Amino acid sequence: MSTQAARVEEKLFQNRYLVDQGKPHIVVQPHTTPSKNLLAMTKICPAGCYEKNASGQVEITPDGCLECGTCRVLCEPQGDIVWNYPRGGYGVLFKFG
Amino acid sequence: MIEEKFDAIVIGAGMAGNAAAYTMASRGLNVLQLERGEYPGSKNVQGGILYADMLEKIIPDFREEAPLERHLIEQRFWMMTDRSHTGMQYRSDDFNEEKPNRYTIIRSQFDRWFNKQVQAAGAIVISETTVTELVSDAYGKVIGVRTDRAGGTIFADVVVLAEGVNGLLGARAGLRPTPKPEHVALAVKEMHFLPRETIEARFNLHGDEGVVIEAAGTISKGMTGMGFVYTNKESISVGMGCLVSDFAENDETPYGMLEVFKKHPSIAPLIEGSEVKEYAAHLIPEGGYKTIPELFGDGWVVVGDAAQLNNAIHREGSNLAMTSGRLAGEAIFQVKSRRDPMTKQNLALYKKYLDDSFVMKDLKKYKDMPALLHTQAQNFFLTYPTLVSKAMENFLRVDGTPKIEKEKASVRAFREKRSLTGLFGDAWRLARAWR
Ligand SMILES: Cc1cc2nc3c(=O)[nH]c(=O)nc-3n(C[C@H](O)[C@H](O)[C@H](O)COP(=O)(O)OP(=O)(O)OC[C@H]3O[C@@H](n4cnc5c(N)ncnc54)[C@H](O)[C@@H]3O)c2cc1C
Ligand code: SF4
Numbered sequence: 001m002s003t004q005a006a007r008v009e010e011k012l013f014q015n016r017y018l019v020d021q022g023k024p025h026i027v028v029q030p031h032t033t034p035s036k037n038l039l040a041m042t043k044i045c046p047a048g049c050y051e052k053n054a055s056g057q058v059e060i061t062p063d064g065c066l067e068c069g070t071c072r073v074l075c076e077p078q079g080d081i082v083w084n085y086p087r088g089g090y091g092v093l094f095k096f097g
Numbered sequence: 098m099i100e101e102k103f104d105a106i107v108i109g110a111g112m113a114g115n116a117a118a119y120t121m122a123s124r125g126l127n128v129l130q131l132e133r134g135e136y137p138g139s140k141n142v143q144g145g146i147l148y149a150d151m152l153e154k155i156i157p158d159f160r161e162e163a164p165l166e167r168h169l170i171e172q173r174f175w176m177m178t179d180r181s182h183t184g185m186q187y188r189s190d191d192f193n194e195e196k197p198n199r200y201t202i203i204r205s206q207f208d209r210w211f212n213k214q215v216q217a218a219g220a221i222v223i224s225e226t227t228v229t230e231l232v233s234d235a236y237g238k239v240i241g242v243r244t245d246r247a248g249g250t251i252f253a254d255v256v257v258l259a260e261g262v263n264g265l266l267g268a269r270a271g272l273r274p275t276p277k278p279e280h281v282a283l284a285v286k287e288m289h290f291l292p293r294e295t296i297e298a299r300f301n302l303h304g305d306e307g308v309v310i311e312a313a314g315t316i317s318k319g320m321t322g323m324g325f326v327y328t329n330k331e332s333i334s335v336g337m338g339c340l341v342s343d344f345a346e347n348d349e350t351p352y353g354m355l356e357v358f359k360k361h362p363s364i365a366p367l368i369e370g371s372e373v374k375e376y377a378a379h380l381i382p383e384g385g386y387k388t389i390p391e392l393f394g395d396g397w398v399v400v401g402d403a404a405q406l407n408n409a410i411h412r413e414g415s416n417l418a419m420t421s422g423r424l425a426g427e428a429i430f431q432v433k434s435r436r437d438p439m440t441k442q443n444l445a446l447y448k449k450y451l452d453d454s455f456v457m458k459d460l461k462k463y464k465d466m467p468a469l470l471h472t473q474a475q476n477f478f479l480t481y482p483t484l485v486s487k488a489m490e491n492f493l494r495v496d497g498t499p500k501i502e503k504e505k506a507s508v509r510a511f512r513e514k515r516s517l518t519g520l521f522g523d524a525w526r527l528a529r530a531w532r
Binding site: 008046072076089097 | 133134135142143203205224227246263283332348350374
């Protein structure tokens, strides 16, 4: 894991989450080569949810998602991802915001 | 499930939704408000400055109970290079008035309070409920919503979309497009806790006085972006935001930039020794006037960030959200009291109210700013701050160089980096966009 990824995990550790197990609210569509924007998400996602796997595809683990919508704006219109809000009550729970 | 039909359903319990729901419920309308968070506020992020006037128009005596942090007596604008800042600062004891004009707030706590007032005014509020779909009749009129809870459609005469910048429902129903990457900024923010005496000593404050710092310059690496430091009672909000389109084209990570900002020699001493208790991220609509979508239709209105009603130049959003929510509520109440149907034609009253208010007037004034800052980002956020810093250093450093030579060097530096036509062009474009 890169040092930057480590740093963001440390940050997320402060937050409270209620993860909807087995029901990810963001899904990456199957692809062989990621689009430019989808690849950029591995860097832009403020929670470091996107990662490139060994065979070059971009995957998402939205457990630490901050629900900012950046990936929605960059990747949903072209159909790279499907973006929904978590089920009511789930997801990130800001104490301060 | 809910059987009755409501006068209005409000989607979202942020600033805009709370303002709309409060306005309608306190006038006797039968209002249902739905919020996806664990409680109202648990999904919402702000710097955040609260502008008192717009809340006063909704809840005149809010100061008695609302969770306010500090009233602002000082504003600092910092133009930053990697090692310096050139500042403009305004502090006035006049801001220590009986009814202060601006406060810092903590959104999750503030929204929770605001929503309690909505409930006290008579609205039914259901949290932990994500609205999944707008329901329309055969003619395309919005007649209700579906949620992720069991049960069918909940019906209402009108639906107020106060769903914030990621307004999925409106976009999916084809009422407005998904915002473009160049029209939204991604902001990341941390809450740094310190004893209140430490904050007061570091920022030169007494009691509940507060300071905010807005910073721009090389910290955003040539992207259109800003940093901020806001004082709360026992915490400091530190954040950094840049346009999403710029992030997509650059190598910076948002948290990496926040780290650099926090380590800046002008910022680090202010937050030294603090305990970080939360890390948040959120989008800010920055497209301005030209990106405002259709605001009303048959059976629906849209308010706040969902409608891009955000003045990025002045970093105002919540007040536009509250005002648009209130005006939508007043318009709906008017239509309702005339016993008229909630048609597009009748709901145009909301747009009329909005056009007559500061919301549209301010956004119109700055209609050319977002595009200008975006296309000229390199100059405004990298070149000029560096040049200004150099000129300040030239001016202040006493090293035996004759003053006339120092002055010439500063002027030369400006002209080398940016041609004279470029400089005048930027000044002209800025002045025009500001007008
Ligand atoms: C870092 C940062 C700093 C800022 N600083 C300032 C500042 O200093 N001053 C200022 O005035 N403004 C500031 N703003 C802007 C301000 O926060 C927004 O303009 C304001 O919050 C908009 O209010 P809103 O009600 O439209 O949206 P939001 O506050 O985002 O509320 C939307 C609500 O709708 C809910 N929701 C969305 N979809 C659904 C659904 N399908 N079902 C149920 N519920 C749903 C959400 O959970 C949320 O509670 C800042 C913003 C950021 C990100
Ligand atoms: S919504 Fe934001 S935090 Fe969540 S995965 Fe997308 S970019 Fe990352």
